[in-house]
Amino acid sequence: MNISSRPSSIVSSMIALWGSAGAFMGNFARFSGRRLWTSIALVAFAAIVDGAGLLLLLPIIDVVVSRDGGHLHTKALLDSIGVHSPMGQLAVLLAAFVCAALLRAFVLYARDMRLALLQGDFAEHERNKIMRTLAGAPWVRIAALSHARITSLISVEVNRIGASAQFMIQGSVSLMMLVVQGALAIVLAPGLALTIIAILVVGGGAIMLAQGRIRDIGTRMVDANHKMMGSATGFLGGLKAATAQNAQGGFVEEFATIQRSVRGRQIEFMERQARAKRLFAIGSSLMGAAVVLTGYAATVSPATLITLVLIFGRMSGPALMIQQSVQNFFFGLPAFEAIRNLETELSSSAAPMPVPVPPPPGAIELQGASFLHPGGGGLRPTSLRIEPGEFIGITGPSGAGKTTLVELLTTLQEPQVGRLLIGGEPLDAARQAGWRESLAYVPQEGFLFNDTIRRNLTWGSASVAEPAIWEALRLAGADEIVARLPAKLDSLVGERGTALSGGERQRLAIARALLRDPRLLVLDEAANAIDAAGEKALLERLAALDPRPTIVMISHRAESLIRCDRVITIESGQLSG
Numbered sequence: 001m002n003i004s005s006r007p008s009s010i011v012s013s014m015i016a017l018w019g020s021a022g023a024f025m026g027n028f029a030r031f032s033g034r035r036l037w038t039s040i041a042l043v044a045f046a047a048i049v050d051g052a053g054l055l056l057l058l059p060i061i062d063v064v065v066s067r068d069g070g071h072l073h074t075k076a077l078l079d080s081i082g083v084h085s086p087m088g089q090l091a092v093l094l095a096a097f098v099c100a101a102l103l104r105a106f107v108l109y110a111r112d113m114r115l116a117l118l119q120g121d122f123a124e125h126e127r128n129k130i131m132r133t134l135a136g137a138p139w140v141r142i143a144a145l146s147h148a149r150i151t152s153l154i155s156v157e158v159n160r161i162g163a164s165a166q167f168m169i170q171g172s173v174s175l176m177m178l179v180v181q182g183a184l185a186i187v188l189a190p191g192l193a194l195t196i197i198a199i200l201v202v203g204g205g206a207i208m209l210a211q212g213r214i215r216d217i218g219t220r221m222v223d224a225n226h227k228m229m230g231s232a233t234g235f236l237g238g239l240k241a242a243t244a245q246n247a248q249g250g251f252v253e254e255f256a257t258i259q260r261s262v263r264g265r266q267i268e269f270m271e272r273q274a275r276a277k278r279l280f281a282i283g284s285s286l287m288g289a290a291v292v293l294t295g296y297a298a299t300v301s302p303a304t305l306i307t308l309v310l311i312f313g314r315m316s317g318p319a320l321m322i323q324q325s326v327q328n329f330f331f332g333l334p335a336f337e338a339i340r341n342l343e344t345e346l347s348s349s350a351a352p353m354p355v356p357v358p359p360p361p362g363a364i365e366l367q368g369a370s371f372l373h374p375g376g377g378g379l380r381p382t383s384l385r386i387e388p389g390e391f392i393g394i395t396g397p398s399g400a401g402k403t404t405l406v407e408l409l410t411t412l413q414e415p416q417v418g419r420l421l422i423g424g425e426p427l428d429a430a431r432q433a434g435w436r437e438s439l440a441y442v443p444q445e446g447f448l449f450n451d452t453i454r455r456n457l458t459w460g461s462a463s464v465a466e467p468a469i470w471e472a473l474r475l476a477g478a479d480e481i482v483a484r485l486p487a488k489l490d491s492l493v494g495e496r497g498t499a500l501s502g503g504e505r506q507r508l509a510i511a512r513a514l515l516r517d518p519r520l521l522v523l524d525e526a527a528n529a530i531d532a533a534g535e536k537a538l539l540e541r542l543a544a545l546d547p548r549p550t551i552v553m554i555s556h557r558a559e560s561l562i563r564c565d566r567v568i569t570i571e572s573g574q575l576s577g
């Protein structure tokens with residue numbers, strides 16, 4: 001039963017393989033646009049110049065071998081332009097050969113530069129596309145993704161896509177050169193050349209059939225790279241605690257195991273490549289011997305036979321390159337498939353980004369809104385009205401649904417039941433974008449990137465005036481901290497803000513939020529690393545803001561909630577306050 005189903009499964013896997021390869025090529029062609037055609041034209045021109053140089057070998061060898069000016073049509077041609085002596089004819093032919101070689105060198109340079117740029121731009125374009133897709137995807141989908149998967153895709157796998165594109169181009173260049181060289185061989189000795197070309201085509205077909213296995217190795221490589229990235233980021237994330245407890249050994253051992261698996265995949269692929277190369281070397285030397293023997297037996301002229309040998313010798317380079325390129329292309333193809341899968345997962349519900357429209361002024365209102373996560377935790381149907389400028393505290397046990405509530409208010413999650421109204425109006429896509437632009441959300445781990453304090457506060461916007469930055473720092477209680485630093489606002493905060501304490505990082509994150517002059521300020525345990533006196537003073541300054549934004553603050557500390565106009569308690573996904 002299995003035996004009868006095998007051919008059809010081979011056919012369907014070949015269809016899938018070539019469907020995927022076709023999608024890659026189509027993607028590359030769409031990206032390249034007109035540049036692809038000019039590159040192909042350059043590739044074809046380079047192949048023709050190469051062929052012309054090879055063709056010139058025939059009369060040169062003819063003149064050298066026969067020493068009387070040769071027997072070919074070129075002799076008559078050279079005679080007709082007044083070059084009669086063998087030495088003169090050889091000089092003219094060699095000059096033409098050198099000119100063709102020079103032209104070839106310049107065309108090859110232009111071709112290679114153009115193709116390298118195209119390949120580099122393609123990798124960059126793919127990387128940007130992933131980032132755009134991520135930026136436009138709904139939070140619910142992004143939250144479900146593994147960070148290691150994304151990091152692995154935008155670093156390692158995009159580079160593999162770039163390499164695949166390069167091999168695809170190199171393979172096409174070699175194929176074009178092979179076609180021109182094959183055509184020359186056919187002109188010189190049709191029977192012999194066609195036989196050898198037929199053998200090459202059969203060999204090429206066998207190579208293509210083996211590519212399914214190469215792609216399987218490439219798929220396992222994507223998996224191994226993902227695991228390695230996950231292990232490395234987990235290691236770095238947990239290194240401080242592990243070092244403190246002298247438990248780094250476990251991390252190192254796990255990393256070494258994954259590393260061995262990545263290396264195993266690479267060696268598996270390289271072994272296949274080396275095997276194919278060995279086969280190719282044996283095959284091409286046998287073929288060379290066959291050309292000489294058959295040519296000699298068929299009494300092909302010495303000049304033609306030497307030129308044929310040179311052409312077939314020259315053909316082995318492009319033929320080997322095609323074989324290697326095909327293998328490398330299919331090895332990298334799963335990287336393209338993995339990126340495409342990610343894009344499909346993220347963009348299946350992502351609509352184009354609308355132009356933001358600010359929602360009307362007025363209250364923030366949840367009407368019977370609920371959101372339950374896959375495990376059943378979250379927020380049960382809730383109705384809540386928050387007036388403009390209100391300072392709301394939210395408290396409750398861990399896992400009660402506090403963060404889920406603010407995720408609904410900020411539209412990071414959409415209610416599964418019920419709705420969110422702002423100023424009495426529901427939010428369409430444009431108003432949702434406008435709403436997000438008008439709010440500031442500060443999570444507990446207040447994210448800082450490895451740059452200056454100024455850039456961390458302004459997120460790169462040059463239009464923020466320095467006095468506004470200092471005012472935001474003052475409100476967050478960070479002005480004196482920054483003023484004490486040698487480079488003040490231009491001091492670097494280190495990776496994820498490691499040059500600062502936890503409380504200092506939280507103050508900067510709050511300053512950044514205030515700098516946005518938000519309509520809604522959400523503090524999700526955003527001040528819990530700040531000392532009690534510092535937090536009290538900070539909350540007093542926030543409460544005294546005039547005009548005051550609506551503030552929604554999640555906190556477990558009763559003393560932090562004293563400043564709030566109203567405190568809501570959530571338990572098991574339900575409001576009770």
Ligand SMILES: Nc1ncnc2c1ncn2[C@@H]1O[C@H](COP(=O)(O)OP(=O)(O)OP(=O)(O)O)[C@@H](O)[C@H]1O
Nearest residue numbers: 373374375377378397398399400401402403404405
């Ligand atoms: N992405 C998710 N997938 C599955 N379950 C989730 C997800 N996010 C939250 N939950 C679950 O939903 C429930 C509510 O989570 P939420 O983060 O809103 O709680 P919380 O009150 O903010 O908790 P804490 O005070 O510990 O931060 C928890 O049981 C949590 O495990």
